[in-house]
Amino acid sequence: MTVGVVILVHNAFDRAEQVIRHWVDGGCPVVVHVDQKVDQKTHDDFVASLADLKRVKFCKRHACEWGTWGIVAGTQSASVKLLAKFPEVRHVYLASGSCMPLRPVKELVQYLDSRPRTDFIESATTSEVPWTVGGLDAERFTLRFPFSWRTNRRMFDGYVKLQRLVRFKRKIPAGLVPHMGSQWWCLTRQTLSAMLQDPERQNYDRYFKKVWIPDESYFQTLARLYSGNIESRSLTLSKFDFQGKPHIFYDDHLQLLRRSDCFVARKIWPRADRLYKAFLSDDGLAMQGAEPNPGKIDRIFSKAVDRRTRGRPGLYMQSRYPNRDWENGVTSAPYSVFEGFTELFENFEPWLAKVTGARVHGHLYAKDRVEFDGRQGSFSGALIDNPILRDYNSQMFLTNLIWNTRGERQCFQFGPTDSQFISWMLATDPNAHVSVISGAWAVRLFQSNRNFADIRQEAAHLQQLENEHLSALRSPWAKARLRVWTMAEFIQAPMEPLQLIVDEMTGKTVRRLTEAPRMADLTGFGQFLQNLKNQGMHPYLMGDFPIDPSLINAPKKPRKPYLVR
Amino acid sequence: MVDNESDDGGTEYLKEQPDVSLWSAKGSYKKARFGVDWLNHLQRKYAHEHWTLVVDPDEFLVYPFCDTRPLRALTDWLDASSIKSFGAMLVDMYPKGPIDNIPYRPGGDPLDIAHWFDSGNYIINRNLQFGNLWIQGGPRARTFFANEPEKAPALNKIPLVKWNKEYTYVSSTHMLLPRGLNLVYDEWGGEKASGALLHMKFLSTFTDKAREELGRGEHYANSLEYKAYAAGLETNPDLWCKWSEKYINWRQLEILGIMSKGNWA
Numbered sequence: 001m002t003v004g005v006v007i008l009v010h011n012a013f014d015r016a017e018q019v020i021r022h023w024v025d026g027g028c029p030v031v032v033h034v035d036q037k038v039d040q041k042t043h044d045d046f047v048a049s050l051a052d053l054k055r056v057k058f059c060k061r062h063a064c065e066w067g068t069w070g071i072v073a074g075t076q077s078a079s080v081k082l083l084a085k086f087p088e089v090r091h092v093y094l095a096s097g098s099c100m101p102l103r104p105v106k107e108l109v110q111y112l113d114s115r116p117r118t119d120f121i122e123s124a125t126t127s128e129v130p131w132t133v134g135g136l137d138a139e140r141f142t143l144r145f146p147f148s149w150r151t152n153r154r155m156f157d158g159y160v161k162l163q164r165l166v167r168f169k170r171k172i173p174a175g176l177v178p179h180m181g182s183q184w185w186c187l188t189r190q191t192l193s194a195m196l197q198d199p200e201r202q203n204y205d206r207y208f209k210k211v212w213i214p215d216e217s218y219f220q221t222l223a224r225l226y227s228g229n230i231e232s233r234s235l236t237l238s239k240f241d242f243q244g245k246p247h248i249f250y251d252d253h254l255q256l257l258r259r260s261d262c263f264v265a266r267k268i269w270p271r272a273d274r275l276y277k278a279f280l281s282d283d284g285l286a287m288q289g290a291e292p293n294p295g296k297i298d299r300i301f302s303k304a305v306d307r308r309t310r311g312r313p314g315l316y317m318q319s320r321y322p323n324r325d326w327e328n329g330v331t332s333a334p335y336s337v338f339e340g341f342t343e344l345f346e347n348f349e350p351w352l353a354k355v356t357g358a359r360v361h362g363h364l365y366a367k368d369r370v371e372f373d374g375r376q377g378s379f380s381g382a383l384i385d386n387p388i389l390r391d392y393n394s395q396m397f398l399t400n401l402i403w404n405t406r407g408e409r410q411c412f413q414f415g416p417t418d419s420q421f422i423s424w425m426l427a428t429d430p431n432a433h434v435s436v437i438s439g440a441w442a443v444r445l446f447q448s449n450r451n452f453a454d455i456r457q458e459a460a461h462l463q464q465l466e467n468e469h470l471s472a473l474r475s476p477w478a479k480a481r482l483r484v485w486t487m488a489e490f491i492q493a494p495m496e497p498l499q500l501i502v503d504e505m506t507g508k509t510v511r512r513l514t515e516a517p518r519m520a521d522l523t524g525f526g527q528f529l530q531n532l533k534n535q536g537m538h539p540y541l542m543g544d545f546p547i548d549p550s551l552i553n554a555p556k557k558p559r560k561p562y563l564v565r
Numbered sequence: 566m567v568d569n570e571s572d573d574g575g576t577e578y579l580k581e582q583p584d585v586s587l588w589s590a591k592g593s594y595k596k597a598r599f600g601v602d603w604l605n606h607l608q609r610k611y612a613h614e615h616w617t618l619v620v621d622p623d624e625f626l627v628y629p630f631c632d633t634r635p636l637r638a639l640t641d642w643l644d645a646s647s648i649k650s651f652g653a654m655l656v657d658m659y660p661k662g663p664i665d666n667i668p669y670r671p672g673g674d675p676l677d678i679a680h681w682f683d684s685g686n687y688i689i690n691r692n693l694q695f696g697n698l699w700i701q702g703g704p705r706a707r708t709f710f711a712n713e714p715e716k717a718p719a720l721n722k723i724p725l726v727k728w729n730k731e732y733t734y735v736s737s738t739h740m741l742l743p744r745g746l747n748l749v750y751d752e753w754g755g756e757k758a759s760g761a762l763l764h765m766k767f768l769s770t771f772t773d774k775a776r777e778e779l780g781r782g783e784h785y786a787n788s789l790e791y792k793a794y795a796a797g798l799e800t801n802p803d804l805w806c807k808w809s810e811k812y813i814n815w816r817q818l819e820i821l822g823i824m825s826k827g828n829w830a
Contacts, residue, residue, distance in 0.1 A: 396688050
């Protein structure tokens with residue numbers, strides 16, 4: 001017993017000829033369907049090029065437009081001819097001119113010989129198929145589609161809408177349960193001839209002529225009526241991308257295809273000389289009856305679709321520039337923002353770098369320069385410390401920085417003395433972990449040697465800026481992970497919040513912090529705030545600070561000697 | 566090739582090439598809207614319904630899989646995907662050390678000398694009038710234009726287009742009309758396929774060229790760019806910094822996020 005091949009051809013005739021010869025050399029008779037739309041001269045030349053082969057026949061031609069009945073009609077004509085002319089055929093394999101056998105034809109014949117009653121056809125009910133394009137699944141079977149999807153999309157869509165509006169529904173012929181699946185199948189003579197010779201066939205054909213993309217449902221549905229043994233998968237490796245067009249194989253897929261153990265693959269790029277040479281000349285590599293295993297190819301193609309539809313989060317580039325709220329991640333990785341920490345602690349940056357191992361920058365958005373880690377003049381990705389260039393697009397400065405340092409946690413300082421352009425972005429980015437000691441900016445003013453009138457004015461300004469920033473962080477649209485302490489609150493027990501922050505960044509260490517950063521000398525700070533109040537300014541972001549300095553920086557009591565005997 | 570009255574022997578060389586059609590354009594480059602008029606005319610006349618790649622002599626196209634698949638594979642795939650235009654941004658390449666340290670000799674591979682580039686300092690804005698992205702950044706922005714970044718040169722380019730005689734380039738190959746052709750980027754989070762044009766401007770020949778172009782005054786925005794170069798080149802002509810990236814291949818550009826495979830696999 002042998003395998004017969006039905007081949008549908010509409011272009012790349014030189015390659016089709018090669019493939020047909022390969023099938024025939026492997027012992028398989030072939031019936032070819034050439035698209036009616038191909039001009040007569042090309043058709044005749046093609047027929048002539050295969051004239052020397054006795055076991056190649058051509059069938060009646062039908063016009064094939066994607067999504068319409070022509071492809072099914074062509075397949076039917078070719079199948080009828082194949083079954084009639086070659087009585088030794090037991091399995092019929094449907095392929096196209098751009099399909100290529102990856103394994104020796106002998107192996108396919110053996111494989112099918114040992115499964116003489118099995119029909120290989122992917123066939124699933126409409127509710128179980130995820131791959132439909134344009135949202136038409138069950139409706140493929142209940143609406144009418146007189147307009148071309150390719151050339152007359154507006155009418156196509158409009159007519160679908162209209163039918164939905166008036167709740168039009170076609171009647172599905174009795175006994176049929178709509179199934180769909182890959183167009184490429186391999187059926188036994190029994191099943192296929194039962195379909196083609198069914199007295200009801202005219203009825204079914206009339207119905208399917210108006211179904212959308214019938215080549216994915218006609219045989220798939222009817223096989224369920226006649227086949228006693230359906231194996232619901234296609235022997236042809238064929239992957240579709242998100243637009244519903246098949247992925248194409250090129251020369252650089254050679255190893256991938258070899259290792260897939262699949263019998264036939266499509267689509268092959270017609271100019272992939274190396275693939276055609278490798279798979280058609282030496283009859284491929286024998287694989288000792290291995291089962292097809294397209295897993296790796298599946299992964300590559302599904303990754304490609306993912307790249308096209310979801311992209312890389314946090315990347316902004318020439319071919320990915322998402323509209324607002326469609327970014328699928330404003331930035332590419334979590335990062336930490338500290339506000340008021342460097343003001344309160346003298347050595348906060350080196351301390352944080354030491355305990356967390358993260359990259360700790362200074363005030364990246366300082367007005368006079370970008371304070372990169374170690375105050376370098378440039379940083380990862382060739383970002384430079386020029387504040388004008390940074391502020392030209394302050395959001396992309398940050399998205400670039402986070403993207404460029406993937407794999408390394410970034411931390412930076414922020415505060416009301418910095419340029420405030422990114423305030424809103426920080427608030428809405430779920431990757432931003434913002435910790436704020438509110439009011440700590442006043443420490444710098446407290447330490448400064450300036451006239452008090454200036455200090456008062458500056459304090460009022462900074463407080464207003466920080467308040468605006470905090471309202472952004474607390475707005476209902478904010479997505480940042482936020483922690484706010486007033487300065488008074490924080491210095492009561494600084495180790496607790498610090499431990500919390502470090503644990504969160506390093507992913508829960510059991511280790512307790514042994515070394516704390518050094519806090520600035522706050523002797524007289526309470527009085528300083530009181531002076532501001534006395535001058536008519538109201539510093540409220542620091543929380544309630546006691547005026548008595550002894551409560552904050554109380555002199556440490558000498559420790560009692562402790563001896564162990 | 567369009568030859569605008571060159572005097573460096575280029576005309577003679579090109580005339581001898583069997584696979585080059587040579588046009589000579591007399592007159593001002595500036596008045597021809599920086600060459601765009603010449604190109605649009607040629608394309609309207611000869612390129613209707615053909616894929617066309619428009620590049621300057623110092624731009625080298627890199628596209629996904631360019632080391633294993635010919636350009637025809639890309640255009641066939643674009644055709645099959647109903648895509649009419651393909652973006653490839655300029656990536657300025659430069660040598661390590663002062664630009665004129667290593668002399669460039671005719672016939673040499675410029676990539677042997679200028680194989681460094683900036684990987685992650687590009688800035689993007691949307692041009693609302695034409696719908697294209699306006700990309701700036703790279704070594705030119707950080708060395709010559711850091712204090713007036715709005716004047717930094719545009720790096721966005723759409724050099725590969727399935728041409729139609731109704732189409733037209735508006736400003737160099739930065740943008741086209743009709744506007745739909747400028748949508749070479751995805752707006753809903755995904756990535757479209759894109760390439761890069763390695764820009765070999767910064768070779769030893771550059772210093773002389775900058776002075777010459779400044780004298781001619783035939784360049785964009787009153788040769789502002791060249792004025793900045795001339796000023797910059799006297800003080801610090803080294804574009805390299807320790808974060809510069811050394812060019813390896815297209816996959817590297819893909820990983821860095823400068824270009825994308827999109828759904829081409």
